[in-house]
Amino acid sequence: MRRKNMRRKNCRSRKSWLLTVGALLLAASVGFGVPLLLRKWQDDRRLSVVETEEAPEVRITSQTELSMVEKAELFQSADASTTVLEKGKNYDVTGSLAKAEEELAILCEMGVLDETFRTAEMTEQSADLIFYIDPSGEKSMIIWRLNSLIDTEKGRWILEAALDDETGKLLVLGIQEWNEGYGNGIRFGAAATDSDVTDSDVTDSDVTDSDVTDRAQKFGSYLGLTTERVTQSWELADAILSDGDKTDYDNQVRLYEKKGYTEEEARRLVSEEWGISDMNPDGSRTAQVVYREGDKGEVNYYLRLGSSGLAIYFAL
Template sequence: MRRKNCRSRKSWLLTVGALLLAASVGFGVPLAFRKWQDDRRLSVVETEEAPEVRITSQTELSMVEKAELFLSADASTTVLEKGKNYDVAGSLAKAEEELATLCEMGVLDETFRTAKMTEQDAEQSADPIFYIDPSGEKSMIIWMLNFQIDTEWDRWILKAALDDETGKLLELGIQEWSEDYGNGIRSGAAATDSDMAATDSDTATADSDVAERAQKFGSYLGLTTERVTQNWELADAILSDGDRTAYDNQVHLYEKKGYTEEEARRLVSEEWGISDRNPDGSRTAQVVYREGDKGEVHYYLRLGALSLSIYFAL
């Protein structure tokens, strides 16, 4: 009887062991196999053929539409190897040509007429960016240029946005390059006492210079200048009634000293901190252009003795 019980217990243990073994094989082997497959995939670099990006004929956009697409947070962007009308060398040659045109129109000084750029410097870049709106109906290619340019006497830092369709410079930033500054760019934050002294000389940027450059850049793009607003001109809009009375009284005191009303308002605005005069002596303005009946294009312009920035504004 005892021998029979031992045999039964032994059979039961063998059965349970077989079931456990089958379970471990059934569950463990697939997991181990999947892990082996995953490790194998991770250790192998696989490539897949993707369709080539081809730039086909696109709907010509107005300047209003280009500004909206350029500033849109919903637009998708892709870096291309080349544009539809220009490659890297062609974009640089076109940019040089446009700089010369801007000199002829008075937007830039004559020193930039012979400015030269080169694609040999690894730190410089010329990238064609393809912009497309969420609907897929509006698209454009803009070359983002970041270069040092050499004129006959100086070296400058150029940042610009070149329209691949028209070849126009839609945005432009130029600053004198100098080894005296940490990043090579003379900026307001790094202005010295000598820079500040220069703002009080005949080389200081005047409000009329800003308005004139803005109008000439608008003509370059084929736009009509509707409004050039500098910060000091907004005094009446931001002052309380009591402050406006004190402000006007101070303006009259300057007029009695021989200043014109515009000069007096600008000086008082600077004293009150309502000014677009930056530490480096440059001045700023908000510019509204009009493109026929298509709408407005907004720009921001900053002009100094050693710098010029023109770019889209919201």
């Protein structure tokens, strides 16, 4: 009888132990397994649903004002980082194009451009906004790269320019008469080369040395800079010729002067004969211009002027 009772007690003990172990295992599975399953269900649900959130608008904050010397350096720096923006601090696309029209009118008033462009109609316009920043991250500027066709009483022209978002000034300017032979017309920041011009495009230009100097000085005034030096190619003869060649050069210049030419005209004629000339295939002339910005330093430009176009761009 006792043995039967003991067996029953042992059975009950085993059952209680098994139930206890089973309860612990169930609790463990609930405690650890359910959260994992819940998280997996939540993750699957999130992945199957596309959610969008509104991010704050990117705004251009005030930047350190750069001098023209610094802007020229940053504009041409190979180490500068550039980012395309949709809106500047002071102008959007529409505003930048409208501002460019105003600046063209100012350039007409100052004599940099012909009066024809005062009432010119800009068509097929485009404007790209570029944010420049130097490697240190301390200097930055916003420049609008503008392209447009311009219709005037004298025909169609191509405009390519760089407008400073800070000042609204045109820092770089290229205007070229539309010509199918040029393809896309004058290239931004570069004069046409021999391959750009066919024999039928070569024309005699009425542009003189004084015209080039005059335009350079007026563009400097537009930017608020002082014109320090305008050097045309024929003026480089003194620097590149040997002493013996320079003597022959000067003698030939004097011969032209005896024929009634001014010294400037004589030097240009001799330079062209010697292959030292700034005359381009299309009859335009080029010059290197050095501007000064107070005590901040020099700003170098190249200027190309012809009867069919004007290009003013930064030089190294």
